[in-house]
Amino acid sequence: MQHATITRSTQASRIAGILALCFLVYIGAAPWWAGSADLRLITEILFYLALASMWNLLAGYAGLISVGQHAYVGLGGYLMFSCVLFLGMNPLWSIPVAGVAGALISIPVAWLVFRLKGPYFAIGTWVVAEVFRLSAAQMSSVGGGSGLSIPVAVMRDLGRKPDREMLIYFTAFALCVGAILLVYFLLRSRVGLALTAIRDNEVASSSLGVKIGRIKLFVYVAAAAVTTMIGALIFVTKLRISPDAAFSVNDWTVFVIFIVVIGGIGTIEGPIIGTLLFFLLREFLADLGAIYLMILGAMAIGIMLAAPKGLWGLLVSRYDFSIFPVGYRVRR
Amino acid sequence: MSESILEVQNLEVFYGNAQAIHGISLTIEQGELLSLIGSNGAGKSTLFKSICGMVRPRSGTINFKGQTTAGLSPARITEMGIAMVPEGRRLFRSLSVEENLILGGYVRRPGPWTLQKVYDVFPILKERKDYPATSLSGGQQQMVAIGRALMSNPELLLLDELSLGLAPVVIKDIYELLPKILGEGMATILVEQDVTRAMQVSDHFVCMLEGRISLSGQSDAFSHDEISAAYFGT
Numbered sequence: 001m002q003h004a005t006i007t008r009s010t011q012a013s014r015i016a017g018i019l020a021l022c023f024l025v026y027i028g029a030a031p032w033w034a035g036s037a038d039l040r041l042i043t044e045i046l047f048y049l050a051l052a053s054m055w056n057l058l059a060g061y062a063g064l065i066s067v068g069q070h071a072y073v074g075l076g077g078y079l080m081f082s083c084v085l086f087l088g089m090n091p092l093w094s095i096p097v098a099g100v101a102g103a104l105i106s107i108p109v110a111w112l113v114f115r116l117k118g119p120y121f122a123i124g125t126w127v128v129a130e131v132f133r134l135s136a137a138q139m140s141s142v143g144g145g146s147g148l149s150i151p152v153a154v155m156r157d158l159g160r161k162p163d164r165e166m167l168i169y170f171t172a173f174a175l176c177v178g179a180i181l182l183v184y185f186l187l188r189s190r191v192g193l194a195l196t197a198i199r200d201n202e203v204a205s206s207s208l209g210v211k212i213g214r215i216k217l218f219v220y221v222a223a224a225a226v227t228t229m230i231g232a233l234i235f236v237t238k239l240r241i242s243p244d245a246a247f248s249v250n251d252w253t254v255f256v257i258f259i260v261v262i263g264g265i266g267t268i269e270g271p272i273i274g275t276l277l278f279f280l281l282r283e284f285l286a287d288l289g290a291i292y293l294m295i296l297g298a299m300a301i302g303i304m305l306a307a308p309k310g311l312w313g314l315l316v317s318r319y320d321f322s323i324f325p326v327g328y329r330v331r332r
Numbered sequence: 333m334s335e336s337i338l339e340v341q342n343l344e345v346f347y348g349n350a351q352a353i354h355g356i357s358l359t360i361e362q363g364e365l366l367s368l369i370g371s372n373g374a375g376k377s378t379l380f381k382s383i384c385g386m387v388r389p390r391s392g393t394i395n396f397k398g399q400t401t402a403g404l405s406p407a408r409i410t411e412m413g414i415a416m417v418p419e420g421r422r423l424f425r426s427l428s429v430e431e432n433l434i435l436g437g438y439v440r441r442p443g444p445w446t447l448q449k450v451y452d453v454f455p456i457l458k459e460r461k462d463y464p465a466t467s468l469s470g471g472q473q474q475m476v477a478i479g480r481a482l483m484s485n486p487e488l489l490l491l492d493e494l495s496l497g498l499a500p501v502v503i504k505d506i507y508e509l510l511p512k513i514l515g516e517g518m519a520t521i522l523v524e525q526d527v528t529r530a531m532q533v534s535d536h537f538v539c540m541l542e543g544r545i546s547l548s549g550q551s552d553a554f555s556h557d558e559i560s561a562a563y564f565g566t
Contacts, residue, residue, distance in 0.1 A: 190438075197424045197435050204422035207440035208412035209385050209484060 012319065030172055031166040045235060045279050046176040050230050051252065052054050052259040052271035054223040060266035061187065065118075068125030070253045071132045072102055072110075074246030076231025077288025080319055081241055084154055085142075091154060092171055097230045100139045103221050110220045114213065126249070133247035147242025155239070157260040164285045168243050171233055179226050183268055184324050187221070191215060199266075227247075234314055258296060264310025268324040273312050334520050337362045337519045338383070338488055342523045343392035346357065352378040354543040356394070360488070361535075364519045367530040368549065370540035371563060376523045377419060379540070380490050383521075384416050385409040415486035419493040419523075421477040422463040429460040432476050436483030443485025444516050450479040453512055471502035478506075478513065489520045496525070507533065527559065541565045 030042050051069070058064045063147055076098045083094030115122040137145040158164045186192050194215050196207040231252075235241050245251075255278065264273020272314040281299075307314045334360040334482060345353040351373045360366045368376050381387040383394060386407040394401045401409050415436075424432055433450055451458035454475040460468060465476050474494065495503040503526075510533060514520055524530035531537060531551045539547040539562040547562030549555065560566075 193431055193435055196426045199424050200424040200426050203386065203419060206406045207386065207410060207416055208436055209409045210406045
């Protein structure tokens, strides 16, 4: 018999991993080399990457196609505002509080939407987000339908402008890296094993004692918690919140789904490629207005037809490597 | 005196309006090997699915160790001690051999079966432990499926179509390992197309025909013709 070795990674993936690590350090050091405008752009990229990683965890690994994740982005924004205005908290310290609250709120929501399957689940999550938006618009204490702004004094407490921007940047960087690492380590854990098994064969995994409902609930709550934290930070940078901006299905769900689908659903690298491509397109095409959105839509359809596994899937099938090895490969 | 571990009484199962099982009753004792034979569509797999909780019977009772399994999820039933080697193996293709086996032990029931013990019985699986499970040969995949079921330390093992799609020499190997596998006092129900082999290895048998039991008893108490008549309904 031919000799064969089994590894999690390949030579190419190790090199790619080292390059990725260098790139990560470079991005992490952005406050020292990027100007104010670039730093804001990179912060936004990090937000989208984190949101995309969470949606990918839900849809790509747990099979929960939610089109209502903007519920948690908006919830995070409003929780942050409430912490700051009513409890006098530091905006950045309110982020973990928002995360815990988001997780708690997501449990009854899951209880509700988990009764629905497939497309009904998707619509259900959207309806929940809409209910969140309407509820926020009804609460006059947080500005009702017109929203409100963070008092200048609160932001001044975070330090001078460059310090403040650096602080916010590092928080965004930590959240984004944390979100990707969460997915990575989750997939390599017992839960990841169960998730993969469920994706491979739901019937066989349930007959081995994998509690499918409980695992999916866990993933949903984890994704909700992280999405809420990202939402809280997004609105620290925006300084102003209104129901329509906070619960915008376009900004926080449609673009995120676009990113994951073109990048490659069900892979950790997919959202990274997708986010980069999305921002590249936006930088060049955003001036076109509505036509820009039509181009995005056409691209999404084109990629779905030509490469259903996304751009990352295309790369892997051609060059066979991965930066985040969670599977096995045979080498002869 | 040995006591019965599984009691099925007057089981009726429907798929929509079509009735798949018409009032079946059977019992199996601790440590016993029961063969379930019958042609395609006789209801064997439906009976297995009902025992595992994957299909809800319309009426009748299934008692395992004196407790009813009605309304319990497949996961809960596995925790109680029933494991199935499904027809067609149904391995997890994204996972390695060892990960497949570890998933079998997901419920963490204590008992004699550990990863090491499975590797002792199937040494080839240890050699191949890091291979993607579905890259193995059919027979080796069947060993993974058996090992995976054993990892939950079941008290009742359901083997569905053990030899489906395997070469005769591989089937022989697997059956030679059977006593080693069942030596731990597990009760086993075996569904097998090869009636002669099923009769050889089992203590009792049940022959199903169109959702009913057409013949049952000691495996060595009936002639080939009697079984053949029950099998084909002639």
